[in-house]
Each structure stands twice: as C-alpha cells, then as structure tokens.
Amino acid sequence: MVKVRLWGSLASAIGDQTEVEIEAGTLRELLDGLAERYPALRPQLDRGVSVAIDGIMYNDSWFTPIKEDSEVVLLARLEGG
Amino acid sequence: MQYLSPTTIEEAVRYLAAQTGDCRILAGGTDLLVQLRSGLAEPESIVDIKRIDDLHQISREDGGWRIGAAVSGAEMGEHAALVADWPGVVEAVNLIGSTQIQGRATLAGNLCNASPSADSVPAMVAARAVARVVGPDGARDVPVIDIPTGPGKNALARDEFIASIFLPARPERSADAYLRFIPRTEMDIAVVGCGVFLKLGKDGTCADARVALGAVAPKVLLVEDAARALIGTSLDDAALDAFSAACSAAAKPISDKRGTAEFRVHVTGVLARRAALIAKNRAGGAAQ
Amino acid sequence: MSKIHVTTTINGDPAEFLCEAGDSLLDVLRDRLSLTGSKEGCGTGDCGACSVTVDGRLVCSCLVLGAEVEGRSVETIEGMAEGETLHPLQRKFIEHAALQCGICTPGILVAARSLLERNPDPTEEEVRYWLAGNLCRCTGYDKIIRAVLAAAAEMREAS
C-alpha cells in the first residue's frame, strides 16, 4: 500500500481525508486506484493532476515506479509561462 | 489620399485653399501618422511642408529667434545660441517622446495638435512666443497661447497653417525653465507640465514672471496671479510658497489613466516651485 | 488613385518604389523592398523597433511616410555590416549576449550607431536616455548598455 497525500480541495471532496492508502506500484495504478476507490475525486483527476513522488514532479508518465515507502503527494496540475 | 509636397509657402497655401475635403499639414508627422494608422484621421490629402526651405531655418530676428515650422526638436537642441537663450523651450520640445521622435517632432506641430498635455506649449507661452500663421490673405501673428482652443482644436482656419514660431529677444537677467511630471523617466505624456519665465532686477528681485501650465485644463493655462506672487519678491520661500499654491489653485485637471485630479493639483505646485528655482538660477540669481 | 513613384537611396544603393500616399516608410521597407530587418512593435513611435536614419537623422520609420524619402538617403539595419565585416556594435552585441529574442536588436543597433556618431564617448546615463525610445522586454537593458559602452570604447581606440 502507498500512502497518498491529497491537497485541501481533494481532501474536502472525500470527507476531509488528507491521506489515503492505495495499492499501487506505478503512477497509473495509483491514479486508476484513486478514481475507482474515491469517485468524488474523478472530476479533478479528469481535469489533470501532477504527482510528486519523493519530491520529484510527474505529470503523465504512467509507468513511473512507486515504492511502498515513497512519499506521494497529489498536486494541482502545473502549467508554466 | 493625396500626398502633396509644395516647395514654397505660397504653393502650400494654394494647395490648402484648393482642398474641399479634409486636408492635413504634415510637419514632423509624429501625431498625424499615428492618427492615420489608427483610422482616427482619414484625410483626402496631406500637405508635406518639409520641402519648403524657408521653414527649415532658425534665424535671428529683432534679437529673438524665428523657428521654421519644419525645424525638428533635435535641430533646436543642436543650436547652441538658441539653447543659450531659451533653454526651457528647447528642453520642453526635447522631452517629447524619444530620440527618434525628437528627430521629427516640431514646435508648430506640437502646438497645432492642441493636446492639453503638449510639452512645448507651456514653455512657449511662458516665453511669450508668437506663431506666424499664413493663409490666402497673407501672414498674421498670433500669440501661442491663443492657438489651442480645446483638446484637439486650434484657432487656425482650414486654409491656414503655422509657418514659424517667434521667440522674442530675451531680456538681461532673465531665463526660462520647463518641468513636467511623468511616471517613467522618458516616453510618457505629461501628467503635469509647467513652464516658467523670470526676469530679475539688478538687485536680484523678481521684475517679471510668467508661468504656464499644461495637462491640468482643456488647454494651456497662463496663471497671472501666480506670477504676481513672485514679482517684487526676492523669490524667497514665502513667495515661492504663494506661487506654488496659486499654481495648484489654478489647475483644474481631470482624473484619467495618467493620474488623479488630486495628484495633478498637488504636483502642479511642486513643479512650479522647482521650475521657478531653475529659472532663477539661470537668470543669475543665487542658488538656493 | 495612382501610386506615388519614389526614387531614393537605401543603404547606399539607389532604390525606386511605388507606394500609396498613406504607406509608412516601414511598410515600404518591409512589404515593397523586402527589407524586413526593421520591425514593427507598435506602429506609434513608442517602441523604436523600426528605427532607421533618414539623411543621418534617427527616426521611427513607422512615423515617416514612404513618399517623404524622395531624394533622401535611408540607412537600415541591413546596411550596418560591411560585407562580411560586422559593425563593432553588432559584434559587441553578440559578445555581450545583449540580445535574447532579438526583435528589438535591429532598432537598438541603428539607434546606438546614431548615438556613437554624435557622441563617441557617452556615459551610461547618456546611453540609457538616448535609447529610452527602444523598448526591450527580455534583457532589462543591462547587457545592451554594456555592449554599447564596449563598442564605443573599441571604436575610440581604433580611431
């Protein structure tokens, strides 16, 4: 199981849970698992999120490995100028 | 649209008189070309007066200077004797826009465009400048202060144009100065402009004063009671305070994208005082 | 309305073109003579990207009519280098990384050359005020000013 930290608006969508646990070995499994287990997160997941895994930002790379003890934080999707 | 480039004043007057539709004089073009491009002006013809040799001259006349309508601000700035006589007027025209603009912009054009914030106009009014207006009936001399009649409007008939500006002989122990306020250091339109002319007596007291304000009313303001507050004084702090207050009181600005009315009123007094001190120093008064 | 025929000199070469009365010199340079080195950033004389000289006088070509240059001599950025040899200002701009996107560069080079012709030894402040009509949004002007001062120093040494 991987612990995932959610930012405030996501947390409030699922009853103020700021941390959830998901069975996932990759980024794709993580995002699919979240959407399945917490349907209330779907609108935001569909709009796009960024994910910080051990302090590194990922946007789309499905097969990014996630370790059991990785720090995983969901973030609003980042865009730049 | 028609482009006409006469080589004599008479030819230019004939062209103007012959036009039935909108016809614009092209001198420096720094206002006209912007209007053309934006569609604000759609004249039927343009009369370019820069091929008229006479209008390119800066010449001595009665101890003063006659400046042709096609003389650019940069040419004025390069004329050492003119700068020595009327530094405020030259500074004012050389505050208009950039180096590039100064290579084209003219005193006469700045005057005829009749923008309330035109930099050279308060300086010319303070210097008692006179415009020579030419038309089908010949030439007439009009004090510069009487040329603008409101924002974008001037006192010229449609078949007239300004051929030159005359800056009178500058008396001994006198000088002019022009200051304006802009948010940046360059390139902006004046938020407040102030031209001051002072003449000192032999004892250093103020014998004559004129102050004109720009950008604080629909047209340039000559503030005579402010000038009176200086005449006869040694230009001491009390006199300058009264002068500054009278200038602020005369200002009747609007609030717009360039500044609030309250700001303009206050800064009018600040600039008037600073300009008066510059003029005083130039006229030979002791520095404060 | 028939067009106006203009005979002029551009970068030392004779040139002829036809233009409308309202065409700016910048329009003529870019669209009729394919001299696209002069840029249009504003069309109102506020950015200086279209700077050229006419009879040696620095102007914004967007504020000059094409018809006005009959018999005049126009210098643009395209005439600044002599064959393969860059003008010292051009060289110093590359050496000092005085350009990022480069869109303002032609106008600034033309304006800076005009300054150095009049004042071979300008102060930093003189350079800044002379170039106040040339907007640059990339560099913060620092490296531009340094490049102009370096070119001036080199040109003084060479002369």
Next chain:
Amino acid sequence: MALDSKQDTNKRDFKIVGTRPPRPDGIDKVTGRARYGADMSAPGMLVGLVLRSPHAHARIKSIDTSRAEALTGVHAVVTRADFGDVEDGATADTLDNCMAGAKALYDGHAVAAVAATSDAVAKQALKLIEVEYEPLPHVTDVDEAMAPGAPVLHEGRTNETVPQGMSANVISRCQFGHGDIEAGLAKADRVLERTYRTEATHQGYIEPHACLASMGSDGQADLWCCTQGHYMVRNTCAAILGLEQGKLRVTASEIGGGFGGKTTVFLEPVALMLSKKAGRPVKMVMTRSEVLRATGPTASSSIDVRIGMTKDGRITAGFAELRYQGGAYPGSPVDMGAMSAFAPYDLENVRTIGWDVVTNRPRQAAYRAPGAPIAAFAVESAIDELAKGFGLDPLEVRLKNAAREGTRASYGPTYRAIGLEATLRTAKDHPHWTAPLGPNQGRGVACGFWFNFGGDTCVSLNITPDGTVTLTEGNPDIGGSRASMSMMAAEELGIPYDKVRTVIADTGSLGQNEVTDGSRVTFAVGLATIEAARAAKREMCRRAAKVWGIDEDAVVWEDGAAKPSGPNAGEFPPMKLEEIAAIASNTGGPIAGHFEVNAEGAGVSFATHMVDTEVDPETGAVKVLRYTVFQDAGKAVHPDYVEGQFQGGAAQGIGWALNEEYVYGEDGTLQNPGFLDYRIPVASDLPMIDTVILEIPNPGHPYGVRGVGETSIVPPLAAVANSVSDASGVRLADLPLSPPKVLAAIRSR
C-alpha cells in the same frame, strides 16, 4: 535508466558547459536577417484582419457579412458560423476566444475576420460587416465579479469545489496546506492581517502575434507563426478545424518574446480558415492595440493574508486567501499562486485558499511563473512588515524560516536539495546589503519560488559525413537556447562547440514537443540532447569496435574519440569522431542519436532579490537605484543567458511593481492599449541589474540544470514594495505603486 543514477555534476569537470561562447543565431539577429512571425510572405498572399467587439459584454444578435463579401478584393470572410463544434472544454474555450460565439465577452473579442488583397481593402471590408449587438452589464473587477448579483459571463461552468450560492463567475476553489492555522496564530506575538491587490499586466513582448497560413482543399496545410510551441499550435488548430494533426505542418519563426503569452493561439485558426475559404495564403499580423486588448495578460487579484510571528521572527502560521480573475474563461493561475505563496518557508501551520473567477476581460495566458509573483507580493510584503515591526533584520527572519532539504513544502511534497538558504546567505554577505543609503532612499528584499517543468521532448542528433553535428530540436529559441543545446551536445561528445549546429525543426520533422514554457527547455531539451549524444556515442563505439574487431563493451568514448579500454581490448590509437563519421557508410550507414522522453524531475528553484529605491516625497515618483538578484541555477550552462534571464525577470517585475497596469474604463473598455500608456520600463528607468548565480545541482538532470527563466520574476514585486516602504515610511498594499498612489499614501501619513 533512472535519471538519478546518471547525475555526475559534482565529479564532472566541464569543458564547454559554463563558458560563454557566441550564440549561433547571433549574426542573423544583429544583421536583420533573422525571420520573425511577420517577416514571411508567400505568392498570392492575402491580408487577414479581425473585427473586434467594442463592447465589454454583449450578445451577438446577428452578423451580416454580405456587403464585405461583395467588396472587390475581398476573398473570404469568416465568423464563428464557419467553425464546427469542439468537444474538449479548454479547446472549445480557445475557439470561442479566437472567434466569439453567442456573446462578445470583452472589449476586443474577435467577432469576424476578412482576407483581402491589401490592408486598405481589408480595413474597408471590416467597416462593411454589420454586427448587431445587445450590450449586457459587465464586470472587470475580481471582487465585484464574485459578489452575488454580479453580471454573469457563463452559466454552468462552476465546478464541484465551489460552495452553493456563489456567483456563477466563481469557477473553482482550491486549498493547500497542513497543520492548524488557528493554533499556530495563537502562538504568535503578533498576527498581521492585510488585504493586497494587484492589477493585470501584460507580458509585453515586442513582437505582435503574426502568422502566415496556407491551406489546400485536400486538407493539407502549412502554417508559419511566432509561438512558444508550434506543436501546441498544430494540435490546437487541428482540433479546432477538424484536421488530422499530421496534415498540418507548423514552422516556428524566430520569436520576438513570449514570456508565456505565446503558449496559446489567437490568430492561427482564423488564418487557416480564411486561407481555406479563399484558396490562397493568408497573412495576419496584430497591431499593438490588438495585442493588449485581445491576447492574454495575466490575472488581477485581491488577496487576504494572515501571518503570525513570534518576536524573535519565527512564523507560527501562514494563511492566504487568493482571488484571481483570469478574464472571460476559466483557468486563472490561482492554483499555482496558492501552491507557491508560502513555498520558501518551513511552516508547521500553513493554508492557502484560491478562487478562480471569470470577468469581462481577455482570457489570461501564462506570464512567467504564472500566479506566483502575485502571491509572493502579498506574503513577502506581510513578512517584511512583521519583521520591521519587531525591529528584526528581514534577511535573518527569512533565514530563520527558510525551507531546506527535507522541509515539507507548503504545497505538499518534501524538498530535495534546494538553494533558498544559499541565496539568503549570499545576499547577507553581499556588499549591497550594507551599502549606505541617502535620504528618501530605502532597501527591500524578497524571496521567490518556482516549480519548473519538464514534459514531452524529442531530439535528433545527426553526425554528418565530415564529422560535424546537427542537432534538431522542437522548441523555439526564445533567449539563446540554441547555444545552450549546442554546448551540451559538444560537451557530451567531447568536440568543439562550433562543430555543432542546432536547428529548430518544424512539426513534420520531429515527434511531439511540449511548449517552451515552465523554464523547461534548458532542463528537458538539454537532458534529451545529452541522451541523444550518448546514443550517438554508443553507436560510434560500436562502429570502432567493428573496425578494430573487438568487443563493443571494450570501447569507451573520451575527448571526442572512441578508445579501447579494459584488459582484453588490445592496443589501438583512438578513433576520432570525424574518422568514424568518414567511414560510416562502410561500417553500417549514417550515424545518429535520438532521444524521446516525457522529462520528469525538473528541480524547483529559489531566488532572493535586493533593491534600493528613492522616493520623491513631493511627487511619489520612485527611482530604482540598485538591484541585485541571487538565484540558484542548478548548473548555469551559458552564464550570460542565465544572467539575462535573471535581469529580464527582474525588469519585468519592476515594471509590474511600479507602472504597468490594465486600466479599464467605466464602460469596460481598455483605456491604455498601447506602449504609450501601458508603461513598461525603458532603458533610463533602470540601473544595471547585478546577478549572483548559485549552483546547487538539480539531482534530476545529468548536469544538474534547473530551469531559471521564471523564478526571477517572482520576488521583485514585493522587493520593490518593501524598498519603497523603507524609503518612504508608508506601506502600500496595491500594485502598481504608481506615483499618485504613493503620493496619496505619503500625504495621508
């Protein structure tokens, strides 16, 4: 391969990276030869112009184009009716922004376009288009737009994050942070509460948007345009026009500045549609007025801040509620503002709330670290005021609270190696910090943070038969990136810099590339370049091994040559790159390396800025006297262009702080759509901008590179405001600090 394992910054002795060679496009750009957006033409080309709404908000009841179409010389007129429906929400908004549908949503919104044989004919045609408008009430201020009863732009765009009962202009709410704010504030010796406001600013690139489109009846199209991302242009235009992406080839011209403003499309789909209808190429170039009225300025904002501090300078809690309007469509950068607001600090208790709001203004586009400078202005102003109130050194207070490696960031993750503390310590030791100040002069500091991005990147590195190298990449060179790429390729291959030429490919020549944004190019394209060079090196080692008849594992690459290595390799003289290139046909064919990646692992970057100002107490005029930027670059590939990014960001931030603003009239029209009254800094407004480059390597890049382009605009708004406060004794919470505001504050002191 994990990128981490390949990091070799610390042990590496760079030969080319870190030097300052001339940029390869330098001569083109100093001679006027470089071709920008408006510099291209095509045979038979028409001129395209856009008709724009004079109203801030109006229903479009009808558009009659018949008289324009009948005008001699007019070859096409388009309105929204010419475009089909677009499914994707954001792309549909982009179409609606390029050409209004049922309503005109802001002053300058495009409603129709024409293509004609000349500019004059096209202008005349625009006047012949009859648009019947029903003007509607409008709103341009963020707080007014949020109020119940405000004029509503769109119904039904609000998402699930917004509580019931708010104006339909409120699109979304976001919240970040951790800890307990109220508990934290209770521990403070002082709690400061302030509301800050910032006005919208424009990127102010000197080159207006321009494009040349040519589309045939077979659906194949070519487009030349100035953009930060021609792949984005291709994909967006294809979606809007219903084209297959492969049929549309987009070539990026040289780009005359972007700063985020050229990360979307405005003219391009319209030009393609005009070209399609006219059957001829169409060129469109915006005027400066169109650029300011109808492209993508940044958000305006109002922000409430509450910060608690102990009297020794420890921040006990930080709270900010940010309201950003992003123009007429959803998507203001408030989420990034909310995430970055407290990012420089190690806080136990931190919370930010952001509201995305629509108003009758042009749709915002990214502007250099979108959202972050605004948030930093509020937070850094408040921290400064608290520090001053306790009589504490503002740099010491920031050091005391600074985020470090291992700090849990206010937006969630734990930081890896970061450089904030280094910038603060360097600033404190710099002579600028202790230089004397005169009367009416003051000094201010502020910190800033930016995320930096990576994204899809595709690079091809080709070895020519004579041993020179061409590097093909897909990101427009906006500030010297060709030089940086050539340097990294040369470094990796061990050959001289001038043996590499970098070219920017069109969309037909490489795979997908993310836009030049998020300070990603030197990081991501650099990473791909290094990997492409490594691929080419591996191939060259294989070729040498074949020639030598040894195992390819026994060949290594050193100093631009293959060399035998290891116990059984045998004795062979090194085979140089050009020798291998010369016999490539004999050893297996042409040699190339390529690399395709979604580059993740961009390293965050921090900066501290220090600025001295002088305030004229009689006029409120502010003069910037001295400026120093301290920023972590990870590794500065070409230090000149790193300094250039620092200086340019600082200058833009100074403009934002002092004089730049969108001014809307009572009628909702833009009052200052030109460089005369949209006042960006001119040369005489600024001092030299000193820079100190710090290098705390990014563990996610082979050379340690971090993006540097955006962080530099984050601190200056607050740094200038703090300096003005120090100089004048009055603190202003509204940007810009224009003279009327500063004077009013001084006079009411």
